[in-house]
Amino acid sequence: MAxxxxxxxxxxxxxxxxxxxxxSAAAVAGLFSTAAVTKxxxxxxxxxxxxxxxxxDHFQPGAGVLPDPVDGVCNNxxxxxxxxxxxxxxxxxxxxxxxxxxxxRRQDQPLPELRTLPDGSSFSILVCSARCNAAQKMDKNGKxxxxxxxxxxxxxxxxxxxxxxxxxxxESWLHREEAERFHREQGGDVLExxxxxxxxxxxxxxxxxxxxxxxxxxxxxxREMLPDHTKFLLAGTPMMRKLIGFIDPTFxxxxxxxxxxxxxxxxxxxxxxxxxxxxPIGPLMSGAYNxxxxxxxxxxxxxxxxxxxNVPAREEERTVVFYRRAGTAGQRVxxxxxxxxxxxxxxxxxxxxGFKGELVxxxxxxxxxxxxxxxxxxxxIYRKAKYIIGPHxxxxxxxxxxxxVPPTCEDRVKILEFIPAKDSESVQFLFNGYYWVLGGxxxxxxxxxxxxNSTKQTTFVHIPDLENALDDMFGGGKLTEQKALAK
Numbered sequence: 280m281a282x283x284x285x286x287x288x289x290x291x292x293x294x295x296x297x298x299x300x301x302x303s304a305a306a307v308a309g310l311f312s313t314a315a316v317t318k319x320x321x322x323x324x325x326x327x328x329x330x331x332x333x334x335x336d337h338f339q340p341g342a343g344v345l346p347d348p349v350d351g352v353c354n355n356x357x358x359x360x361x362x363x364x365x366x367x368x369x370x371x372x373x374x375x376x377x378x379x380x381x382x383x384r385r386q387d388q389p390l391p392e393l394r395t396l397p398d399g400s401s402f403s404i405l406v407c408s409a410r411c412n413a414a415q416k417m418d419k420n421g422k423x424x425x426x427x428x429x430x431x432x433x434x435x436x437x438x439x440x441x442x443x444x445x446x447x448x449x450e451s452w453l454h455r456e457e458a459e460r461f462h463r464e465q466g467g468d469v470l471e472x473x474x475x476x477x478x479x480x481x482x483x484x485x486x487x488x489x490x491x492x493x494x495x496x497x498x499x500x501x502r503e504m505l506p507d508h509t510k511f512l513l514a515g516t517p518m519m520r521k522l523i524g525f526i527d528p529t530f531x532x533x534x535x536x537x538x539x540x541x542x543x544x545x546x547x548x549x550x551x552x553x554x555x556x557x558x559p560i561g562p563l564m565s566g567a568y569n570x571x572x573x574x575x576x577x578x579x580x581x582x583x584x585x586x587x588x589n590v591p592a593r594e595e596e597r598t599v600v601f602y603r604r605a606g607t608a609g610q611r612v613x614x615x616x617x618x619x620x621x622x623x624x625x626x627x628x629x630x631x632x633g634f635k636g637e638l639v640x641x642x643x644x645x646x647x648x649x650x651x652x653x654x655x656x657x658x659x660i661y662r663k664a665k666y667i668i669g670p671h672x673x674x675x676x677x678x679x680x681x682x683x684v685p686p687t688c689e690d691r692v693k694i695l696e697f698i699p700a701k702d703s704e705s706v707q708f709l710f711n712g713y714y715w716v717l718g719g720x721x722x723x724x725x726x727x728x729x730x731x732n733s734t735k736q737t738t739f740v741h742i743p744d745l746e747n748a749l750d751d752m753f754g755g756g757k758l759t760e761q762k763a764l765a766k
Contacts, residue, residue, distance in 0.1 A: 359373060359374050359377035359378065359714065360377075360696070360712070360714040360718075360724035360725055360726045361723075361724065361725040361726070361748075361751070362374070362725075362726050362727075362728075363725060363726070363727045363744045363745070363747050363748040363751070364700065364727065364728050364741070364744050365741070365743060365744055365747075369700050369701065369728065372701065372710075373700070373710050373726075376709065376710050377710065377714070377715055380715045390500065390571055390572065391497065391500070391553035391554055391555050392553070392554045392555075393501065393504060393505070393551050393552070393553055393554075394440055394551070394552055394553075394554045395549050395550065395551045396432060396433070396434045396438075396440060396549065396550040396551075396552070397434055397435065397549060397550075398435075398545070398546070398547060398548060398549060399434070399435035399544070399545065399546065400432065400433060400434045400435060400544075400545050400549070400550040401431075401432065401433055401455075401458075401542055401543060401544050401545070401550075402430070402431070402432045402476075402478040402512055402537075402542075402543045402545070402550060402552070403430060403431045403432070403458040403461075403462065403467075403537075403540070403541060403542045403543065404428070404429075404430050404480045404514055404537050404538075404539055404540075404541065405429045405430055405431060405453055405457070405458055405461050405539070405540065428451055428480045428481060428482055428484075429451055429452070429453050429480075430451060430452060430453070430478070430480045431452060431453045431454065431455060431457065431458035432452075432478060432550060432552055433455045433458075437455060439452070439454060439455060440452065440552055440554070441554075451480075458542065459542070461540050462540050462541070462542050465539070465540040466540070467538065467539070467540030467541040467542060468538065468541045468542075469541070469542050469544065470535065470537070470541055470542070470543045470544070471543075471544050471546060472510055472512065472535055472543055472544070472545050472546065472548075473546050473547050473548065474508065474509075474510055474545075474546075474547055474548040475505075475506065475508060475509045475510070475545075475548035475549050475551070476509065476510040476511070476512055476535070476543075476545045476548060476549075476550050476551070477501045477505055477509050477510070477511050477512065477550075477551045477552070478512040478543070478550060478551070478552045479494070479497060479498060479501070479511065479512065479513055479514075479552070479553065480514055481493055481494040481497065481514075482494070484514045484516045484518065484519050485516040485517060485518045485519070486518065486673065487518060487522075487673045487676065488672070488673030488675075488676035489673075490516075490518045490519060490522055491522065491576075491676045491677075491679050492573070492676055492679070492713065492716045492717055493716075494519065495522060495523070495526070495576050496572035496573050496575060496576045497553055497572055498511065498513065498523070499572070499575035499576040499578070499579045500553070500572050500575040501551070501553060502530070502575075502579065503575050503578070503579075505551060509533070509551070510533050510534070510535055511530075511533055511534045511535065512535050512537050512543050513534055513535070513536060513537065514536075514537060514538075514539075515536030515537060515538055520536070521654070522654070525654040525655070526579060526580055526583055526584075527579065527582075527583045570715065570716055570717060570718040570719040571719060572719070573679075573716075573717055573718070573719030573720055574719045576679060577679065577683055577719070577720060577721075578683075580679065580680070580683060581683035581684060584658065584680075584683075586662075586682055586683055586684050588662075589658070589659050589662040589663065590662050590663070590682045591663055594635070594636070594665075595635045595636055596636065596663065597636045597663060597664065597665035598636045598637050598638070598639045598660075598663045598664050598665065598666075599625065599629060599634070599636060599637070599638045599639065599664070599665070599666040599667075599668065600639050600640075600641050600660060600661065600664040600666070600667045600668070600669075601622065601625065601638060601639070601640050601641065601668050601669055602641050602642075602667065602668065602669025602670065602672065602674040602675055603618070603640055603641065603642050603669065604642070604669075604670055604672055604674070605618070605642070606642060606644075607642045607643055607644060607674075609736065610706075610707075610735050610736055611670045611671065611672055611706060611707065611735070611736075611738055612670075612736060612737055612738065613670060613697075613737075613738050613739070613740075614737050614738065614739055617739050617740075620742070621740070621745065622638070624742070624745060624746060624749060625638060625668060625749065626638065628746075628749040628750060628752075628753045629753060631750075631753065632753040632754055632755075634665075634666075634753060636665065639660060639663075639664075641660055641661075641669075641674060641677075642674070643657070643673075643674055657677055657680065658677075658680040660677075661677045661678065661680040661681050662680055662681065662682065664681060664692055665692060665693065666692070666693050666694075666695075666752060666753070667681075667692060667693070667694045667695070668694075668695045669695075669696070669697065670696070670697040670738060671696055671697060671698050671707065671711060671712050671713065675694070675696060675713055676713065676717070678692070678694060678713065678717055678720055678722060679717070679720065681720070681722060682721070683721070684721075685721050688723075689755070691721050691722050691723050692721075692722045692723070693722065693723045693725070693752050694722050694723070694724050694725065695725045695726070695727065695748050695749070695752055696712050696713060696714070696724070696725070696726045696727075697726070697727055697728070697729060697738065697740050698710055698711060698712040698726050698727075698728060698729070699711060699728065699729050699733070700728035700729065702730075702731035703728060703729035703730060703731055703733045703738075705733070705734055705735055706729050706733050706734065706735055706738055707735070712726055714726065723756075725748050725751065725752060726748075727740050727741065727744045727745050727748050728740070728741065728744070
């Protein structure tokens, strides 16, 4: 690992010491301990604070701004991104939906409780959603499957990890008897692991985007909160192996890869698992969408891949990345001629505001050979980006590779994402975008909606709204400031 830059050193010394506190629920009837411990072993208490600062105390209703945990007070520290849509009712509905998704961002979803089972406990992954198409609920062989992951964990005397949890908190946890039956019927292996261990299973662990924005943030959180000797029991999908191996090859020595229907017995150590008790939307599982976990992944990446490795020092070396789904995906592909019109508009606004960097097209593949880009190449493309534009999709999950430590709020990467509104809900579910998942990244986030003539396969956006968004993006937010003053 390269030495951190002076900027990063200040960040580590200041902000990392003010790490997020783990939400530590009371131990249930004395049967569990809450393993919210730092690497030094000191206990932590959850109080919904960023760096020890109470969000309610710092909320500024007039400006609608919250303290960003790393960059100070930044304009997009809201429960929603900046929405560019000329229809006031759409903007209103969008803000309401996103505020609900993120619990208003004044407290956010709680971080998971780290619940600990005693020496001799067992863990099993029983339904790995990686093999299930979430939309069709079918696997590759055409058989019905569950897109919601299922697992089980129990102590030597049979006490299950989900004891006394509310009904929604138990959705992803099965009973010991079910785990053992699945294990027998499906022929899983029995693994013996020595020492303290942390178990994890999550949603679509072989999908690039879902692994980045759902699974790895929780792994990063546990990595930071638990002692360095802790082993990690993780689903051994190719994508999990690939991404962890790229982010931190040394961490692989701590991983025990678990297959579906395996049972892992932990000997001479405790078993820790992340537990969610509630969340406002979606299937509840041992881990879920929670943008408060993203800074842990960001720190992990920044430790292993410092910004001075591939963030250009000169403005003209920065780029505009345009994410294209044509030829790589069967859904949410911007119509060919319409995409050319959008690209022409992007060039026009780059010229209007004197941005001299290059416009780079990203599909995840080499444009000449068609081969899949390596993780190093994908990181390099997104680390150089100053602006990122494109439809919602896994390609935009690469935002996790962007500049991890922008010097100021103004230096944050700017993103413009295309998402569905009510009249384009056939494309994907209403207002589905990455902000409510990756809002913990230090970026300025804007969104425009698909036009009503869009379908699941082919999409269009509202050009006047796109022009306003591009004007605001390349103009440094001047359009938003002018509108605010006009009010």
